[in-house]
Amino acid sequence: MKGDLVFMLFYFLFFVSFLREARAAELVEDNINNNQKNNTGVYIVYMGAADSTNGSLRNDHAHILISVLKRNQSALLHNYKHGFSGFAARLTEEDALSIAQKPGVVSVFPDPIIKLHTTRSWDFLKYQTSIKIDSKPNNSSTSSDDTVIGILDTGIWPESASFTDLDMGPIPKRWKGTCMKAQDFTPSNCNRKLIGARFYNDPEDESSEFLTPRDIIGHGTHVASTAAGSTVVGASYYGLAEGTAKGGSPGSRIAMYRVCTPFGCRGSAILSAFDDAIADGVDVLSLSLGSPAAFKPELTEDPIAIGSFHAVENGIIVVCSAGNDGPSSKTVANVAPWILTVAATTIDRDFQSNVVLGGNTVIKGEGINFSPLKQSPVYPLINAQSAVQANGDSVAARKCQLDSLDKDKVKGKIVICDSTSYSDSVEDKIEAVKNVEGLGVIAIDDLIRAVASTYGDFPATVISSKDADKILLYVNSTSEPVATILPTVTMTEYKPAPAIAYFSSRGPSYISRNIIKPDIAAPGVEILAAWMGNDTSQAPKGKDPPLFNVISGTSMSCPHVSGVAASVKSQNPTWSPSAIKSAIMTTAIQKNNLKAPITTDSGSIATPYDYGAGEMTTSGPLQPGLVYETSTTDYLNYLCYIGFNISTIKIISKTIPEGFVCPQDSSSDNITDINYPSIAISKFEGKNTKNVTRTVTNVAGDDAVYTAIVDTPSEVTVNVIPDKLQFTTNSQKQSYQVIFSLTATSLKEDLFGSITWTNGRYSVRSPFVLSSKSNV
Ligand SMILES: *[C@@H]1O[C@H](CO)[C@@H](O)[C@H](O)[C@H]1NC(C)=O
Ligand SMILES: *[C@@H]1O[C@H](CO)[C@@H](O)[C@H](O)[C@H]1NC(C)=O
Ligand SMILES: *[C@@H]1O[C@H](CO)[C@@H](O)[C@H](O)[C@H]1NC(C)=O
Ligand SMILES: *[C@@H]1O[C@H](CO)[C@@H](O)[C@H](O)[C@H]1NC(C)=O
Ligand SMILES: *[C@@H]1O[C@H](CO)[C@@H](O)[C@H](O)[C@H]1NC(C)=O
Ligand SMILES: *[C@@H]1O[C@H](CO)[C@@H](O)[C@H](O)[C@H]1NC(C)=O
């Protein structure tokens, strides 16, 4: 059952069209096709800020709710009132349209399905190593005791060793969260580490296995232990990636909000979780999920953008994954400027399962398997193309598609399978080859090769197309080609690392080219972290279920950043979400372990569209020197710039400054001007000059003089005025202008550079992007 659920989940995410028979798939297809229209009859009514005076409903909220309940007592599914106002209910289309016209309503939209950001295919979603956080602040387990990381995900497996509370002090008094009771979960499953656990009904599926905070998928357990898992010595996936597992902020508390089922994550549940988390008192929110790249929701119809706006207004930093829809450009999700958006990179570990050919030539392969084959090449080898069935489709056979191979030709052999598209998973090839009693699979795929998947006992590995030529040449050169596939060994200090994971979603943002997204990158490939305790589908034959698992995705990179954000917060409890975000971004690095620029999967030098400010470090954000604070006014100006009017903005924000009005001549061009830790300019062409202002705040506590260093491509001149900033007190703010002038006559492609303020001790770096394209 469990295995089936996992199967459906990942197919839901990425292979929806192949599952027409399954009820799950129908549901999912309906929802995807009608997502922005009228799928289930459940609508979210978003009404902006909550009552700021006391905990009661806003009058307009109460009135609309009463009118809905009058019609049907059981129509209401969620009521939002702590962090913001609104509700989710089953409505007719007419009622939804009529409510949308009422005063105080910002938006009414069908409840969307949001997806987990594991890998782009379940093919990549497998094995793992210890969490790669390079250094920890000293004594973090005492200093970060009072930081709570809230996680919206698939639930948690509370018995995991990663959630023991041995060294934890008492739960902070201010904590108002709860541990909900369910059939397989009681409040006693919570402790001083796991201090909150809630779940939300899916109106489309009330199965009891979903009415619990317990994780039956593994994803939430994995993410939670990456963010704040306790130290576990000797963690491994059946001996692979052995080491000490611990979260980014092992001293922080965890509160799990289960919003996802195997069918996806309901927008209405996500909003309920935000509403609760704000009232419960979390400090950091971590969301490894988002809308599929193709949806591109408006901000007012995006539950994550809405919920995170109010969380940030309440002092909570919100960290979200960028998505796994790369490497195509303009695929990044969770692009609102108040979100810290995380891309994924590789780490310096490699899971090698090599191929040995007759004559003992070794070909490098990547994959996680526990191959029972002999170490010497004694098994017959065949190119799948030559195993096509009589009158069969030779292209299908070449790729080892189901029912394309001739059993007489494949039986007892290792099969070489080509792969040229994402929709052909290695698992599918394995199934096709197993069906005709083949012995092993050597798959050819340059992208998949970079992200090892788990194939259990079956000898399977992925090789590069370059190496494939060698093998095919060998097969052609002899009448009886032989080979073997070796079981996986973990290689460390792999170089170059980090590199951008090919699946990581890329910028620019679909909402605006005037803010760089993603913001930051962190490890998201082959990450070892805790797993649910009864997942036999991940166990090799005869072994107990794994306690840790190795999986990949921006889902895995997000909690690395959430953990560091919690560490920064615990050392600097008064810092705003934007100060913490700035600290993480301005201290990022852009070099790999060969001291060369970080590259993408294709080998090109990574740009801010791939990794924002660069790869996060764990020590830099604790002492950034200066920070860029993005104020509420900046965010409200942003809403003006993207076209909201003042009446709507007044409904949305509860912290709106006295007398706030939208700036005259507001246009999307002005988004560049909000005080963000990076700079992006669109419509930059001809003899253009653009003047951008930024303000930095001294957080190093003492006298300091900073000097600007500019790294710019030759097509532009960049002047920073002034080019020295002097600070005499802590919290002091200083502003500067940056004047960009194009020296070339036109800008053929987007240009990238950076501005770094340094005082010898701290370096505070902001990347910039200049584009001739229009804003959106
Ligand atoms: C694992 O445990 C959960 C919760 O008790 C249960 O729903 C699920 O069916 C179990 N899975 C397996 C494979 O036993
Ligand atoms: C809503 O669903 C009904 C029934 O499935 C369909 O007839 C109607 O066209 C849908 N409306 C929209 C806006 O999709
Ligand atoms: C809260 O506000 C509502 C309406 O603004 C008011 O009716 C109610 O008396 C207030 N409650 C308290 C406890 O102040
Ligand atoms: C009220 O809502 C419930 C749940 O959506 C639905 O099953 C029921 O048919 C509705 N009743 C009426 C009278 O519309
Ligand atoms: C942590 O403490 C150890 C020993 O006290 C010291 O060597 C190390 O530099 C410290 N690390 C940091 C990040 O402060
Ligand atoms: C860490 O904690 C130990 C014991 O509580 C203490 O002696 C030491 O000074 C602390 N180190 C730092 C850097 O705070």
Ligand SMILES: *[C@@H]1O[C@H](CO)[C@@H](O)[C@H](O)[C@H]1NC(C)=O
């Ligand atoms: C191997 O032989 C096949 C069939 O004769 C041919 O299509 C293919 O190009 C050859 N491959 C190599 C690498 O020589």
Ligand SMILES: *[C@@H]1O[C@H](CO)[C@@H](O)[C@H](O)[C@H]1NC(C)=O
């Ligand atoms: C503000 O915008 C909303 C939504 O677009 C619209 O309904 C409303 O009439 C506008 N208000 C004013 C004063 O322009």
Ligand SMILES: *[C@@H]1O[C@H](CO)[C@@H](O)[C@H](O)[C@H]1NC(C)=O
């Ligand atoms: C918005 O940008 C335009 C063009 O750069 C500029 O003329 C205008 O003054 C800006 N408006 C604000 C409010 O900054």
Ligand SMILES: *[C@@H]1O[C@H](CO)[C@@H](O)[C@H](O)[C@H]1NC(C)=O
């Ligand atoms: C850039 O803009 C700032 C603020 O609008 C202004 O004070 C400054 O004079 C401008 N600098 C130049 C060179 O235009």
